[in-house]
Amino acid sequence: MSWDVALILAMDGLANGSVYLLAGLGLVLIFSVTRVVFVPFGDVAAFSALTLAAFQTGRVPPTIGLVTVLAVLATITELGSLWRRGELRRAPRALLAWGVLPLVPCLLAWMAARPGVHALVQILATLLLIVPITPLLARVVYQPIADASVLVLLIVSLALHFLLSGLGLLFFGPEGSRTEPLASGVFTLGDSFVVSGQVLLMVGSAIVLSGLFFLVFERTVAGKALRATAVNRVGARLVGIRPARTALMAYGSASLLAGLIGILIGPVTTMYYDSGFIIGLKAFVAAIIGGLVSYPITALGALAVGLVESFASFWSGALKDVIVFSLLIPVLMLRSYLSRHEEEEQDEVDE
Amino acid sequence: MMTPRNRMFLAAAVVLVLALVPQVAGNFTVSLLNDVGIGALVALGLVLFTGIGGATSFGQAAFVGIAAYASAWLTTTQGMSPWIGLAFALALTGLSALAIGMLTLRLGGHFLSLSTIAWGLSIAMLFGNVEALGRHTGLSNIPPLRIAGWSLAEPRAIYYLIWALVGLAFLFSRNLLSSRPGRAIRGLRGGATLLASVGADAYRVRLTLFVTAALFAGLAGWLYAHMNRFVSPSPFDVRASIEYLLMAVAGGLGQLVGALVGAALVLLLKNGLQDVLPLLTQRAGQLEAVAFAAVFILLLHFARGGLMGFVRRWTRGRWAAQPAAAPAQAVAPLPQRTLPTRGTPILSVQGAVKRFGGLVAVNEVSFDVNAGEIIGLIGPNGAGKSTMFNLLTCTMPMTSGQVRFMDRDIAGLPQREVARLGLARTFQHVKLRPHMSLLDNVALGAYARTGAGVLRAGLRLDRAEEQQVLQEAQRQLERIGLGDRSHEMAGSLPLGTQRILEIARALAADPVLLVLDEPAAGLRRKEKMALGELLRKLQGEGVTILIVEHDMDFVMKLVDRLVVMNFGSKLVEGVPAVVRADARVQAAYLGSVV
Numbered sequence: 005m006s007w008d009v010a011l012i013l014a015m016d017g018l019a020n021g022s023v024y025l026l027a028g029l030g031l032v033l034i035f036s037v038t039r040v041v042f043v044p045f046g047d048v049a050a051f052s053a054l055t056l057a058a059f060q061t062g063r064v065p066p067t068i069g070l071v072t073v074l075a076v077l078a079t080i081t082e083l084g085s086l087w088r089r090g091e092l093r094r095a096p097r098a099l100l101a102w103g104v105l106p107l108v109p110c111l112l113a114w115m116a117a118r119p120g121v122h123a124l125v126q127i128l129a130t131l132l133l134i135v136p137i138t139p140l141l142a143r144v145v146y147q148p149i150a151d152a153s154v155l156v157l158l159i160v161s162l163a164l165h166f167l168l169s170g171l172g173l174l175f176f177g178p179e180g181s182r183t184e185p186l187a188s189g190v191f192t193l194g195d196s197f198v199v200s201g202q203v204l205l206m207v208g209s210a211i212v213l214s215g216l217f218f219l220v221f222e223r224t225v226a227g228k229a230l231r232a233t234a235v236n237r238v239g240a241r242l243v244g245i246r247p248a249r250t251a252l253m254a255y256g257s258a259s260l261l262a263g264l265i266g267i268l269i270g271p272v273t274t275m276y277y278d279s280g281f282i283i284g285l286k287a288f289v290a291a292i293i294g295g296l297v298s299y300p301i302t303a304l305g306a307l308a309v310g311l312v313e314s315f316a317s318f319w320s321g322a323l324k325d326v327i328v329f330s331l332l333i334p335v336l337m338l339r340s341y342l343s344r345h346e347e348e349e350q351d352e353v354d355e
Numbered sequence: 356m357m358t359p360r361n362r363m364f365l366a367a368a369v370v371l372v373l374a375l376v377p378q379v380a381g382n383f384t385v386s387l388l389n390d391v392g393i394g395a396l397v398a399l400g401l402v403l404f405t406g407i408g409g410a411t412s413f414g415q416a417a418f419v420g421i422a423a424y425a426s427a428w429l430t431t432t433q434g435m436s437p438w439i440g441l442a443f444a445l446a447l448t449g450l451s452a453l454a455i456g457m458l459t460l461r462l463g464g465h466f467l468s469l470s471t472i473a474w475g476l477s478i479a480m481l482f483g484n485v486e487a488l489g490r491h492t493g494l495s496n497i498p499p500l501r502i503a504g505w506s507l508a509e510p511r512a513i514y515y516l517i518w519a520l521v522g523l524a525f526l527f528s529r530n531l532l533s534s535r536p537g538r539a540i541r542g543l544r545g546g547a548t549l550l551a552s553v554g555a556d557a558y559r560v561r562l563t564l565f566v567t568a569a570l571f572a573g574l575a576g577w578l579y580a581h582m583n584r585f586v587s588p589s590p591f592d593v594r595a596s597i598e599y600l601l602m603a604v605a606g607g608l609g610q611l612v613g614a615l616v617g618a619a620l621v622l623l624l625k626n627g628l629q630d631v632l633p634l635l636t637q638r639a640g641q642l643e644a645v646a647f648a649a650v651f652i653l654l655l656h657f658a659r660g661g662l663m664g665f666v667r668r669w670t671r672g673r674w675a676a677q678p679a680a681a682p683a684q685a686v687a688p689l690p691q692r693t694l695p696t697r698g699t700p701i702l703s704v705q706g707a708v709k710r711f712g713g714l715v716a717v718n719e720v721s722f723d724v725n726a727g728e729i730i731g732l733i734g735p736n737g738a739g740k741s742t743m744f745n746l747l748t749c750t751m752p753m754t755s756g757q758v759r760f761m762d763r764d765i766a767g768l769p770q771r772e773v774a775r776l777g778l779a780r781t782f783q784h785v786k787l788r789p790h791m792s793l794l795d796n797v798a799l800g801a802y803a804r805t806g807a808g809v810l811r812a813g814l815r816l817d818r819a820e821e822q823q824v825l826q827e828a829q830r831q832l833e834r835i836g837l838g839d840r841s842h843e844m845a846g847s848l849p850l851g852t853q854r855i856l857e858i859a860r861a862l863a864a865d866p867v868l869l870v871l872d873e874p875a876a877g878l879r880r881k882e883k884m885a886l887g888e889l890l891r892k893l894q895g896e897g898v899t900i901l902i903v904e905h906d907m908d909f910v911m912k913l914v915d916r917l918v919v920m921n922f923g924s925k926l927v928e929g930v931p932a933v934v935r936a937d938a939r940v941q942a943a944y945l946g947s948v949v
Contacts, residue, residue, distance in 0.1 A: 333474065
């Protein structure tokens with residue numbers, strides 16, 4: 005391998021790594037606040053790319069249907085839980101929050117779905133449409149069992165991934181699509197090294213967004229509430245933080261991240277309804293390197309995963325995913341070595 | 356209560372119905388039942404590993420795949436007999452499970468489950484990318500099975516083989532659970548410290564369980580390959596693993612029967628959906644996956660105990676299996692160790708130090724315990740008693756110092772080795788298995804005195820030893836006065852009785868030294884008195900006891916000697932009357948007038 009090739013592979017790896025970085029941050033955010041290992045993260049990202057592709061071809065994105073279905077389910081769940089608790093007088097508000105609010109981006113998206121709309125408006129409409137997906141899913145699927153063991157939540161997550169990829173096939177169909185490049189042009193570094201604008205955009209967004217992430221967590225009350233819930237749920241509750249609300253916030257932010265990932269990755273890879281799974285799993289490898297708690301180590305892990313993937317694809321394109329997932333085993337072994345003195349009772353699934 | 360006789364009748368009826376089905380049912384039903392049998396084999400492994408062992412695997416289909424591909428490759432490309440294929444498939448599956456297990460089973464909780472997704476995915480991807488395995492097209496023309504010239508190519512013929520193997524695997528698992536390794540398996544969820552305290556290694560127990568579950572999956576894979584006579588990567592991916600997990604959860608992870616019921620339930624549902632959905636929509640294939648996932652999520656929301664969980668509730672335990680009982684006729688007792696003569700030193704702590712970062716929790720503490728004594732280790736809250744306890748039971752490594760037990764330096768030994776040397780302990784926060792009977796809980800204590808492994812237990816070659824263990828457990832229960840309640844579940848006992856039960860479990864290990872961690876905490880006055888009497892009785896029978904306690908009153912009346920700790924250091928050592936009169940002790944407990 006010559007230096008040129010290595011440099012190209014490294015650049016490619018960094019571009020992929022920045023996508024995994026953003027996804028990894030979302031995964032760690034959700035896990036630390038809710039203990040949910042959110043496997044379907046990648047599916048949401050894939051939906052985002054497919055939504056934008058639909059806008060660009062002048063079609064009404066099928067996502068509108070998906071969000072509407074989810075909103076109906078969430079409203080039913082919320083009303084059901086209000087009814088069980090005998091608080092039906094709060095039903096109008098619930099109807100507004102879970103039934104009507106998510107339909108607003110649907111309406112906007114429907115209006116934006118025509119030829120000639122500016123690309124930025126399309127992107128904005130896509131993001132707005134994607135943001136409600138994860139919170140709605142969480143309301144239906146996770147909130148009723150928020151106190152279950154991590155293991156049960158993990159099984160539910162995996163089942164949810166298969167549910168979503170089935171829905172993805174149903175709504176988006178089996179065809180793959182690629183969106184128009186966001187940034188055109190190439191930049192020449194040094195004497196012969198060329199970087200495409202898209203790659204720079206991906207790496208740049210990862211840097212800017214993780215910076216923003218850091219600021220929100222360190223400097224805002226909402227960010228501090230999220231951190232407090234992550235550290236100690238009961239303690240957070242005692243000082244007046246509502247776990248259900250912080251969870252919603254975490255899901256919402258993660259949804260936004262997934263939306264951005266879809267938009268960033270859409271122009272470089274052809275996305276299918278089920279392409280998200282592998283992206284999500286690679287982000288998982290990164291998140292697990294960070295122990296599902298540390299943001300900085302997750303970020304480093306994401307870049308490492310991107311690099312390993314890109315160099316592995318040079319040696320064997322077919323086995324690159326096998327190599328990336330096998331990377332998880334030494335990482336986990338190191339983790340278990342570092343934390344082997346923690347004695348914990350085993351989670352029980354059936355009780 | 357369902358008598359053993361009734362259970363026999365029920366089992367015989369099920370076997371008879373299963374035997375007659377191919378005579379009356381059509382080809383389609385028989386094929387479906389074949390699939391159910393294969394699914395049940397995999398789900399049975401999951402019930403053992405996940406339901407009873409408490410660790411989730413999302414990669415079971417990969418083991419099915421390894422075995423299916425192994426036998427398929429050997430029989431198609433090498434032209435060997437499927438029976439050699441079986442041996443090869445099981446060997447390969449077992450070795451893969453052993454390697455994967457050794458790499459990942461030390462992980463805790465959800466990290467273990469996440470790692471199973473990783474290797475489950477990787478293995479399935481490998482199948483699709485290896486030239487010799489036909490890549491994504493797979494391997495076809497796999498020869499059917501033959502027994503003595505009789506071909507099992509027809510679904511009706513292989514049916515009997517599949518269900519015979521399901522039956523054998525079921526019996527094997529049932530035998531396994533009511534045995535020495537089975538008690539350790541059922542103890543896994545109590546944590547590694549519980550198992551170490553009876554001399555068992557949680558990691559090894561889990562590893563053997565993992566390999567056993569993988570071998571069940573391997574058996575299923577071999578049957579799959581020679582039944583369908585074609586293998587391709589997709590039935591062995593993570594989605595398939597989830598389906599097997601769904602079977603186990605739907606049937607009920609708590610019971611072995613759950614695997615059978617669950618496999619039948621899931622495959623019938625799948626079949627029903629395949630029949631009904633095309634009538635409703637043209638996109639039936641896509642909706643099927645959605646419906647399946649939705650059913651799984653609903654199940655986890657509303658019925659985590661599965662169908663058998665409901666059955667158990669409806670029948671209120673009347674059909675539950677009788678827990679094991681002690682033998683009616685006396686058998687030869689388990690060999691006992693010769694206890695050291697009264698007065699010889701058995702435990703000696705020299706200059707024990709434990710630092711947590713800058714905090715010195717135990718500072719240069721030294722004391723001895725002689726055979727036949729009751730020694731109390733006391734001190735106010737935060738004195739370092741519990742840390743000292745953890746150091747001398749080797750639950751925690753010490754920073755410096757020496758602990759000699761039975762003339763061996765035990766500092767740095769794993770806890771289970773110390774347990775095997777004859778140091779038995781109880782827990783401050785009771786660690787009993789609530790769904791195991793009193794007898795089984797106590798029998799777990801005798802783990803280190805016996806040797807039956809998984810194979811011996813599964814094949815019922817361990818009965819002589821098992822009778823001895825149960826008799827010993829019954830004897831210990833009688834010793835502490837719970838002999839007539841041996842069938843009750845440990846979880847139904849009040850806390851005070853649970854603490855006493857822990858003492859019986861410790862006694863079942865035939866210990867030289869019994870170390871009790873705050874046995875009187877949370878007990879009522881009468882319970883404390885009963886506990887005191889029991890301990891004095893045990894002392895009379897030659898047991899040496901070390902008590903860590905902060906209830907002064909309880910300890911003062913009981914012990915021969917006291918070691919008082921305060922702020923991590925030893926304050927005083929002596930007989931109760933002297934300690935009681937010591938000004939420093941009074942200051943430590945009551946505060947001093949300065």
